[in-house]
Amino acid sequence: MTKRILLFGATGETGSHVLDQALDRGLEVRASERDFPEGFRDHARLEKREANVLDPLDTDLFDGVDCVISAIGLPRDPQTIMNPPPLYTESAVNMVSAMRKAGVKRLVVISAAFADPDASVPMWFRAATRPLDRIFRQMGEMERVLRVCDDIQWTAVRPGWLLSRSHTGDFEVSTQDLPGGKLRTRRADLAQFMLDCALDGKHVRECPFIARKENIALETPPALVEELWPF
Helix, strand or coil: CCCEEEEECCCCCCHHHHHHHHHHCCCEEEEEECCCCCCCCCCCCEEEEECCCCCCCCHHHCCCCCEEEECCCCCCCHHHHHCCCCHHHHHHHHHHHHHHHHCCCEEEEECCHHHCCCCCCCHHHHHHCHHHHHHHHHHHHHHHHHHCCCCCEEEEEEECEEECCCCCCCCEEECCCCCCCCCEEEHHHHHHHHHHHHHHCCCCCECCEEEECCCHHHCCHHHHHHHHCCC
16 A cells, blocks of 8 residues: 655655655655745646645544654744744644644654754854754754654754755765765755654654765865855
């Protein structure tokens, strides 16, 4: 029987990779967004449902799914950075509440390596991303929400500095810290790992780090400034 996943954030930079890879694996996908862009893709195994994760979620959204994947994220515009909405914490509470009612147990969400204040991150990176601390702290709070959900088989994946490059599959994973000497995580690799966790029961009730060694030119302060602060 074909497995069905409920995917939040399917139109985002990482979620679109999750969607593509899930369909490539022959899965059925119920994608949920507050609003879908006009002309968003159609597929025989794709069902589109509108919902706002900041509001209580209808139980029927979760009916018939085997697992839930959340690839939601916040934009990096100045207003959001200064006063981020409680997207990660509130969505976790609302998803878990609806999952309990629907009898769904498996949940995989995106957090960040930088939600862990003890992660081995270069000082220059910490300094350059300090404006994002409110968002990273909220991700840490989301993890704390999940840690007390003993009835949910959750995984909070902690990628490094995200990178839009092609899928490799040769990433490294650690449950303790960012894999040594590695800072970046390709979104397509992150998508693969999230699907693997959701479908194969990997890293249940853990916060695994995932990263890959990239060309040095992609791991420098100028690259960070160009990617994070283009405006």
